[in-house]
Each structure stands twice: as structure tokens, then as C-alpha cells.
Amino acid sequence: MICSLCNFPITDNKIDDQGRKYHICSKCELIQLDGKLYLSMEDEKKRYELHENSADNKGYLTYLNNIITNSITPFLNPGNRILDFGCGPEKTWAEILKEKGFRVSTFDPFFDNNEWMSKNYNAITAIEVFEHMLSPAKDLESLSNGLRTGNYLIIRTMLHDNNWDTFKKWWYKEDPTHVSFYSSVTINYICKTWNFELKQIKDLCEIVLKKL
Numbered sequence: 001m002i003c004s005l006c007n008f009p010i011t012d013n014k015i016d017d018q019g020r021k022y023h024i025c026s027k028c029e030l031i032q033l034d035g036k037l038y039l040s041m042e043d044e045k046k047r048y049e050l051h052e053n054s055a056d057n058k059g060y061l062t063y064l065n066n067i068i069t070n071s072i073t074p075f076l077n078p079g080n081r082i083l084d085f086g087c088g089p090e091k092t093w094a095e096i097l098k099e100k101g102f103r104v105s106t107f108d109p110f111f112d113n114n115e116w117m118s119k120n121y122n123a124i125t126a127i128e129v130f131e132h133m134l135s136p137a138k139d140l141e142s143l144s145n146g147l148r149t150g151n152y153l154i155i156r157t158m159l160h161d162n163n164w165d166t167f168k169k170w171w172y173k174e175d176p177t178h179v180s181f182y183s184s185v186t187i188n189y190i191c192k193t194w195n196f197e198l199k200q201i202k203d204l205c206e207i208v209l210k211k212l
Helices: 041-049 058-072 092-099 136-145 184-194
Strands: 012-015 021-024 031-033 081-085 103-107 121-127 147-156 196-202 206-211
Touching (some): 058 092, 058 196
Parallel strands (some): 081 103
Antiparallel strands (some): 012 021
């Protein structure tokens, strides 16, 4: 098989302690769950509907406000237009951004499927989205095309350290909807391929890319 991000032939396949198979790309370091283990779209949607991501969850609000402090306000100004890519059923992130003075549009393949493509976004945010991507290259092509030069792609996903012994015990992969995992090498590959400048990797989870 070939890597779903960089199209490089994959020869490294490993099984974790739960018997799940993963494909590891030696070029871009994407680690992807074997496709036979993906949930159906119906089951995937049901899983998302169980997430406690409403404005009533104070812990979740603190988490989102920290992302704004770390990865939004250093790069964007109130009045800028942001697309919340993968907004989920509650759209809590979009509402917080609106409260901060941003103009926000939303998209989600399960809960808000619309024609989002535009060249008018100052930033696209993908908060806890990249780990769910079945076809990262296809999604990144769309995201890149939705941004003008000088605008931002802001990602929140946890990065792995390219160590299988660590990865196979990693709690982050236990969510059955988490299928794609990236490292700092993967992020650099994304930058080179889709013409981004890496502006930030904070705490191995908050990534800010600027379109060149």
C-alpha cells in the first residue's frame, strides 16, 4: 500500500497490544490505522454525538480559551474571518470565536455540510480534526486552496514522537475515530508540499501554518 499523505510505499506495518494494525510511513512519518478497522460513517457520527463539547462544559471552555491565547490572538485580529473546519454538532468553538470579535463560518461533513470553499478566510481552524482524516492529502489540498497567501491554517492535534514503543501505549490512539497520527516531520512535509511556513508547534499539539 502507499501512504495516504505522501504516496510513498509503506513497508512498515505494526500491531499494537490490542491487535490493531497500523501503517507507518518512513518518509513523512504519518501513522495510520488500517482501513479495515475504520468505523462506519453512521457509527462515527454516533461517537461524535457523545462528545461533551457544549458551552456548559467549563473544562472544555478553558481548553478552547487556551487555544485562543496560544494560537489565535498572536496571529489574528478581531474582525478577521475564520472558518471552523470540523465544527461538530455544538459549534462551541465558533461561538467563542464570535464572542472574541471574529467573523466565523462553519463546516462539518456530519453536522454542517455546506459549500465552504472560499479565498476569503484569514484563517481556517481544524481543532481536533486532523486525527479523524481518512484521506489527509485530499483534505489538505482543499484546506490549502481555501486560503490566500499570508493567511493561516491553525491545527490542534497531538503529535507522536515516531517511537513505536511509546505509540502503542499512547492514550490518544484509543479513540476509535482517531485514525491518522502526525509527527513534527509530518508537519514539515505538509509545509513543503502545500506551501506553508511553520510558525508554531506548541506543546506538540497546537500548530500554526502560514500560507506562502
